[in-house]
Amino acid sequence: MTRIEEVSLRAILDSRGNRTVEAEVRTASGGFGRGAAPSGASTGEHEAIELPVDEAIAAAREKAVPRLEGRVFSGDQRAVDAALHAADGSEDFSDIGANSAVAISMAAAKAGADVLGAPLYQHLGGAFRGRNYPIPLGNVVGGGEHAADATHIQEFLAAPVGAPNVREAVFANAAVHRTVGDILDERDIPAAKGDEGAWAPSIDDEEAFEIVAEATDRVTDDVGFEIGFGLDVAAAELYEDGVYRYGDEERTTAEQVSYVAGLVEEYDLVYVEDPLDENDFTAFADLTDRVGSRTLICGDDLFVTNTERIAHGIDVGAANSVLVKPNQIGTLSDAFDAIEMATENGYDPVISHRSGETEDTTIAHLAVATDAPYIKTGAVGGERTAKLNELIRIAEEAQ
Ligand SMILES: C=C(OP(=O)(O)O)C(=O)O
Ligand SMILES: [Mg+2]
Structure with a gap:
């Protein structure tokens, strides 16, 4: 009972x-x-x-x-x-x-x-849950609010979209993280780590793009499957007085849309989270219109796992993906509702950690229970590997 x-x-x-x-x-x-x-x-x-x-x-x-x-x-x-x-x-x-x-x-x-x-994913997902496991998005370089004196863009993410299984995907992200460390070493760039375990070097965003692209290429060659590249711009943190501020550089909203569309093109980005301010559904829709057929445009601060905001986003075509953080909305049932609304409307749910985490592994189970195509929970660091290792165990046990 x-x-x-x-x-x-x-x-x-x-x-x-x-x-x-x-x-x-x-x-x-x-x-x-x-x-x-x-x-x-x-x-x-x-x-x-x-x-x-x-x-x-x-x-x-x-x-x-x-x-x-x-x-x-x-x-x-x-x-x-x-x-x-x-x-x-x-x-x-x-x-x-x-x-x-x-x-x-x-x-x-x-x-x-x-x-x-029963394991938690089984209890939450039921007998007829899907049979898929999420692709982990792992941040390997970062700054923004997660590290001082680092990149303006909050997260540069490895996305092992071609991995044959979740275990290889998790290992690939760690390899990209390690390779970024090697490249920083080769370039004599000292780097601490940010809140989520990503490298937080004092370099500009342009150099971070170069380094992460090189690291994903090197590891792709090594493992023999495709590792894509993604971002969490966390643009609400850059948005001030109607412009996006990257240190001394400023971009208007139209320029920000073009800048991100250009990045999608140049780096073949598979995932872009919060490219625009959290209240600008219109600019989100512009960007989605331009590049949504070739990449995921994901709303985190935009949607805050809230079905009212997601419904509005769906109405105006603001994105094609929803970040899901149970603590943004308060309960697992509310998080489930957000996932269901996203899925029913062709928006890919991405189950996510927070920058401040614990050893709790619920989000790994939530992702498997709901057949979510992606999970974002870091690449290294104990509170991150707690979830990643749980995913490996779940995938093995559920076979
Ligand atoms: C995980 C994130 O950071 P935080 O938990 O600081 O919102 C994020 O913005 O996606
Ligand atoms: Mg985010």
């Missing part, structure tokens, strides 16, 4: 060394699940609200826990998440905190799976 008996909350550390919310759910028949909230740095303006950790925990203990304990079945994820919404009452989880909500939602899902004796 998956009736929830106890929900407990505590503060733990995330990968940036900040405190975050961890939840544990125990069921009447001894099922157990644990979930921990990730946290963004380049957060979208329209995301659900992350409260200070102590506030989120206190509010969830007062308002959400009594609605769950002894009352809701953790096997019924929709009921768990509906109880979280009812406990909160706001539109954006500003009352109990999206950090508490998502931690409880994920913990309850795992407790539900535990009682069934």
Whole structure:
């Protein structure tokens, strides 16, 4: 029986060394699940609200826990998440905190799976889930809000689109990361790593393009399958007073659209996330019109995993892909709704980590459960490899 008996909350550390919310759910028949909230740095303006950790925990203990304990079945994820919404009452989880909500939602899902004796992806996806595994997008160079004095573009991503299986894809991304390190060495460029484990050298974007293109080419030759190249521009962070600022260089919106379209052409980009400001659906639609037939244009800060914003994007043709971050919207059910809406409308969902992460592996299971074609969860670093290694295990176990 998956009736929830106890929900407990505590503060733990995330990968940036900040405190975050961890939840544990125990069921009447001894099922157990644990979930921990990730946290963004380049957060979208329209995301659900992350409260200070102590506030989120206190509010969830007062308002959400009594609605769950002894009352809701953790096997019924929709009921768990509906109880979280009812406990909160706001539109954006500003009352109990999206950090508490998502931690409880994920913990309850795992407790539900535990009682069934099924892996989480099986519990979430059901008997007739798809048989595909996501292509991992792994950032190998980065800057923006994730590293000081590095590139303006937030993420340069390896995209092993030709990999024969998920394991080879994961290994290929790590090889690209390693090769970027070698090239930086060859060029005598010192580099630390950013929040997500990508190299964060103090170079301009142009040189980063050169280096990542060379690294993906070298590794492609080595492994014998195609490794594409993608970006998360995180353009909302560059947008100020109506222009996109790349240090001293400025681009108008029209120039930004042309610049990104040119990059797609020049580097044969397979993926471009947030190329424009988070409120500019029109410019997104312009760019999608120009290059959407040859690359994915993905909305992260644009859509914030929110079905109202995704529906609007679909109406105006703003993109052809949706980034899905459960903590942007607060519960797994809401994230599922976003994935379903995307898929039904021909938009590719990309399940994603945050820059501040924990060892939690829920997103790997979510990607497999929903047959998502892509997952973005870094290339190296313990909190990133936790998800990547889980994907390898899932693919092996589910064969
Ligand atoms: C993962 C990202 O960064 P953050 O978590 O800082 O929003 C992103 O922008 O896609
Ligand atoms: Mg992003």
